[in-house]
Amino acid sequence: MVSPVEHARLSPSASSRWLTCTPSVVFSAPYEKERKDTTFTAEGTAAHALAELKLQFDNGKITKRKFSAQLKKFKRENEYYSVSFEEYVDDYVGFVNETIASYEQPEVELEQRVNLSDWVEGCYGTSDVVIMTDSILHIIDLKYGKGVPVSAVENPQLMLYALGAYHEFNLAYDFEKVRMTIYQPRLYDTSTYELSIKELLDWGVNFVKPRAQLALAGEGEFAPSEKACRFCPARAVCKARAEKNLEVAIKYDFADANALEGDQISEILNQSKEIKKWLDEVEEWALIQARDKGQHFEGWKLVEGRSTRKITNAEVAAGILTEAGYSDIFKPQELKTLTQLEKLVGKKKFGELLNDLIVKPEGKPTLVVETDKRPEISSLGQAIKDFE
Ligand code: SF4
DSSP states (O other), X not given: OOOHHHHOOOOGGGHHHHXXXXXHHHHHHHHHTTOOOOHHHHHHHHHHHHHHHHHHHHTTSSOHHHHHHHHHHHHHHOTTOOHHHHHHHHHHXXXXXXXXXXXXXXXXXXXXXXXXTTTSTXXXXXXXXXXXXXXXXXXXXXXXXXXXXXXXXTOHHHHHHHHHHXXXXXXXXXXXXXXXXXXXXXXXXXXXXXXXXXHHHHHIIIIIHHHXXXXXXXXXOOOOOHHHHTTOTTTTTOHHHHHHXXXXXXXXXXXSSSSOOHHXXXXXXXXXXXXXXXXXXXXXXXXXXXXXXXXXXXXXXXXXOOOOOOOSOHHHHHHHHHHTTOOOOSOOOOOOOHHHHHHHHOHHHXXXXXXXXXXXXXXXXXXXXXTOSSOOOOOHHHXXXXXX
16 A cells, blocks of 8 residues: 555645745656755754654653663664764754753654645655643754754744644644744754744645645746755756746846946846856756766767876885885875864864864855845945945
8 A cells, every 4th residue: 555655745845845836846746756865864864863762762752771772773873973963963852852841741742743634635744843732832843954044934844844733733732822943953053933823724724725736736836946946856957947047147138338237246146146056956967867868968978077097006006115215105194174073072072172272264255145144244345434
């Protein structure tokens, strides 16, 4: 028998895509199989597994004996385990335990399977932590990545988990509001968002349900955006995305003046990150098609890339050179990188041992969007303005 998960085409984790760009699910389905599990997702899965094990023990769901045996096995067998990996997981586990302790007589469910079929046909998900009290339903989600901070505010994935948890437990509780938290230990970032149950249910019925129906039918308008297209399997071949990225260039082709104005540069800057990413993705996709499927692109050909010579057996080569009378043939011993050492020693111990020897040089001035959390540094222009 095929499980409902295998039928589900709309998942909570991809909801920021299909809720905004509804035709994307059907349109991108043929490209889905070309996607591979990345190291990042595998590392995230490992972090979730270790966190679940620790939380199960801390919350009396498994015996000490079982916990110790499984922890030992995890440390021995999991390729992502390191002292600093465990420290990050412990940081998250500590946060979850503190949150649980802040409620009076809460019930806790870990890795809770939630059913969203009332709103999205055949859709299921798994919520990392569900805390329930008489009036509050609290969802906590671990994001182990360290790429970008993910906000919990109006985050559809979390709101879907909350809907599913509400569906699962509302008969036994009198929830009035739902709290949703994203915890990112590697970015030291926490984000929480709160809604009344009424607002959540309205969102489910009036926004999610109709958009899910459109998405499953492959209908609606294509809506390219950085968020929606980021993990879309069709992102390299999608015309709507290409048109959006070329929009800026086409627009200035017909502009009157020869030089761009400041606000036009701002508009290009707004789009530049997404355009660079899109160009890289189109290049990568074309390479895969040419290399693995023999597809030909007019004016392009597949060649062997540049490579550098290398010694096949360093030990034998060193022996030959020494015998020939050369002594200065080895590199001086080199310390591993700061990140590698921190991974080896663990963040806390590393800090204790080497804090006095670590400096953080001033970073090169970088232009970023105004919403970036870093404080603005003063430029020459600003200094002149201040002086005036
Ligand atoms: S690439 Fe973007 S616009 Fe195109 S289908 Fe995917 S999400 Fe929609």
